Amino acid sequence: MDTKTILVTGIGGNVGQGILRNIKNLDFSIKLIGCDISSFTAGNHLCDKTYQVPYAYEENYLTEISKIVKEQKVDMIIPSTDYEIYYLGLCKGKLDTFILASDPEISKQFLDKYLTWKLFDKHDIPFAKSWLPKEYDNSEKEVIAKPRKGRGSRGIIINPKNISRLGDDYMIQKLYNGKEVTTAVYVNKKQEIHGVCSMERTLENGTTSKIILNNSYDDKLKEIAEEIVKLKGVIGSFNIQSIIDSTSQVYPFEINCRISGTNSIRHNLGFQDVKYAVQEYLYDISPDDVNIKNPKAVAIRILMDIIYPEATSFEDLNDNSFKHFIY
Template sequence: MEKRTVLVTGIGGNVGQGILRNIRSLNLPIRLIGTDIASFTPGNHLCDVSCQVPYSYDESYIPKLQDIIQTEKVDLVIPSTDYEVYYLSENAEKLNTVVVASEAKTAKIYLDKYETYKYLSSNGIPFAKSWIASEYDFSEKEIIAKPREGRGSRGILLNPEKPNQLPQGYMIQPLSKGIEITTAVYVNKQGNLHGLFTMERSLTNGTTTESKVVFQFDDEMKIIADKMIALGGLVGSFNIQSIVTDEGSIVPFEINCRISGTNSIRHNLGFQDVKYAIQEYLLNEIPDEPKPIEGIATRILMDVVYPNSNDFDKLNNNSVSHIIY
C-alpha cells in the first residue's frame, strides 16, 4: 500500500487524540495531519504535521482547510467535533478530498438538542421530553436545564428556581435518574447499521472517566439506531447518550453526530469504528465485523514532556524529541 494522508481535526481534545492513537495502532503507511484552534496541543506529538486553524464557523476556516488539504495532499478528513462535522459536510464539494461526515442538514439538527427532540419524537423515536426554557410548563418535579447547543456538561443547571427566566438558548428536560449509558453506532457506506457498542459510564467535567461494557440494552438500542438511520443522512460513526431509568426504560437525551470520546476505549474492546472508517473511506475495503467483549476502562492523566525545548511553536509534530510519562 502506498503512503496515504489522513487529516484529523480537533486534536486538542480527547476525541481527536483518540482517533490519532487508533489510526497509529493500525500500523498502516498513513501520514497524519492534525488541526486545532491552538498551535500547541497535547495531540501534536501524535501527528506528522499539525496546523492551527480558525473556529469552524469563521469564514476563513474552509479556505484554510482547502489550503492544508492541497499542500499536504490529504486523502481523507475525519472531523472530531460536532461543529466541524457540520461545516465540513456543508462545504464538502469545495474540498478536494473525502470527508467522513454525516449530511449537513442532519448534522445541523443534532447540533441543537431541542431540534433533535422535535425531529426524533415527530418520527416516533424516543427522546427525552424537552421544552424551550421560556415555554416550560412546570409539569415536572425535577428538571435539568442545559444549553440547546454545546457539548459536555457546560452550563448545566439542576432544578433552577426560575427556569422561564434562563438566558435565551436554554432548554429544559425532566431530570431522569438511573444509569447513564453511551452507545456508539457505525453506519456503513450502504447506509446500514454495521454495529453498535454500549457502555455504562461515569463522567468528570463532561468527559468519560470510568466505563464498563454492557450488552443487555443492545436489542432496544438497535431498534432506536435503526429508526434513526432509516431517516437518512447519518454517515460513519455517531453516538447516543441515554439514561436507563429505575423502571428500566431507555431515554436518549443527546445525540453526537460524530465519533465519540470513548473511541480509544472501545477500539480495545472489539468495536473499532475509527478503523471501519479507514477501511471504507481510505482503503475501499469492507469493514471488519465488530466483536465486542466485556471490559472496564478508566482514564489517567499522563504527561508529554519536551526536554531542552523553550519554544511552543516548534513543538508541532512527532519528530520533536519528547517523553510520554
C-alpha cells in the same frame, strides 16, 4: 500499498487524540496531519505535521482547511468536533478529498438538543421530553435546564428555581433517574448498522473518566439507532447518550453526530469505528467485524506527561519529529 494522508481536526481534545492513536495502531501506511485552534496541543506529538486553524464557524476556516488539503494532498478528513462536522459537511464535493461527516441537514439538527427533540418527536423516535423555557408547562416534578448547544456538563441546572429567567438558548428536559449510558453506533456504506457498543460511564469535568461495558440494552438502543438512520444522511459513527431507568426504559437525551470521546477505549475492547471508517472510505474494503471479547470490561482514564527534554519553549513543537517521551 501507497501511503495515504489523513487530516484529523480538533487534536487538542480527547476525541481527536483518540482518533490519532487509533489510526497509528492500524496496519496501514498513513501520514497523519492534525489541526486545532491552538498551535501547540497534546496531540502534536502524534502527527507528522500540524496546523493552527480558526474556529469552524469563522469565515476563513474553510479557506485554511482547503490550503491544508492541497498542500498535503489529503485523502481523507476526519473531523472530531460537532461544529466541524457541520461546516465541513457543507463542503462535500467542494474540497478535493473525502470528508467523514454526516450530511449538514442532519448534523445541524443534532447540534441543537431542542431541534433534536422536535425531529425525534415528529418521527416517534424516543427522546427525553423537552421544552423551551417559555413553553414549559410545569408538568414534571423534576427537570434539568441545559444549553441547547452546550457540550459536556457546562451550564446545566438541576431543578432551576426560576425557569422564566432562562432564554431561548436554554431548554428544559424531564429529569430521568437511572444509569447514564453512552452508545457508539457505526453505520456502513450501505446505510446499515455495522454494530453498537454501549458503556456505563462516570464523568469528571464533562469528560468520561471511567467506563463499564454494558450490552444489556443494546437491542433497544439498536432499534433506536435504526430509526435515526432512516432519517437519512448519517455517515460513519454517531453517539447516543441515554438514561436507563429502573424499569429498563431507554431515554436518549443527546445525539453526537461524530466519533465520540471513548473511541480509544472502544478500539482496544473490540469496537473499532475509526478503523471501520478508514477501511471503507480510504481503502474501499469491507470493515472488520465487531469483536468485543469481554462484554463487561472496564477502563479508567489517567493523566500522562509528554516531555520534550531538549525544547526550551512550546514554539515549533508542531509534529512528531521533536525528541519527546511519554511518562
